[in-house]
Amino acid sequence: MNIKGIIFDLDGVIVFTDRLHYQAWKRVADKMNIPFDEKVNDRLRGVGRMESLDIILENCAGKELSKAEKEALAAEKNQYYVNLLGDIGPADVTKEVRAALADFRSRGIVLAIGSSSRNAKYILEQVELLDAFDAISDGTNITRPKPDPEVFLKAAAFLHLAPEQCLVVEDACAGIDAAKAGGMKAAGMGDARAYKKTDYQIGKISDLLTYF
Secondary structure, three states, X not given: OOOOEEEEOOEOOOEOOHHHHXXXXXXXXXXXXXXXXXXXXXXXXXXOHHHHHXXXXXXXXXXXXXXXXXXHHHHHHXXXXXXXXXXXXXXXXXXXXXXXXXXXXXXXXXXXXXXXXXXXXXXXXXXXXXXXXXXXXXXXXXXOOOOOOHHHHHHHHHOOOOHHHEEEEEOOHHHHHHHHHOOOEEEEOHHHXXXXXXXXXXXXXXXXXXXX
C-alpha cells in the first residue's frame, strides 16, 4: 500500500456520537410531530446537516418550509447536539483508537480528519485528540457535503499529498463514495464494511496496521 496519509471520518470511526445526533434530531422531529426512528436516522449517516433535515422533512405534513425556516430548524438541532456534546470526554475514545493513531504516526504516516461536521474541532478538544491529527477538514471549510469528495480533497491538500497517496477510513457508504470520487483508496468499517466500493474491509482502525 503506497499510502502516505490517512483521512478519518470522525463520527462512527474515531468518536461514536451517533446517539447524540439521533437524540437532537428526534427532539426537532417530535416538536414538529414528524415520525422519526432509527431507520430514518440510518439514512442520515455521513450526510450534511441541511441534507439530513430534508430527509426528515420527507415525512412532514403540511406546507413546504422556507429556506429560512429550514435554517432555523437546523440551527436548533445543532444547539441541542452541542449541548449534549458537553458531556463527552476522553473516555469516549477507546484505548485501541488512541494506540492505533500513535502507531500510524510512528510509522511516518500523516493523519487528518475529513468530516462534514461543523463541530469536529470542538469534539476533538473534548476528547483530547486535537493534537493527534496533522490537519482537519470539516464542515467549516466545505460547501458540498459527502458524497461530494470536497472534504477529503481539502484534507489531502492540507496534508500536502496527492489524492492517490491518501486512504480514507469511513463507516458510511456516502463517505466511501466521496473517497472514490476523489481518487482515493477507501477502508470501510461498520455499515460501509460490506459496501461494494470499499477497498479494505476492517472491523476497527487498528486492522489497517496489517497493510502498512
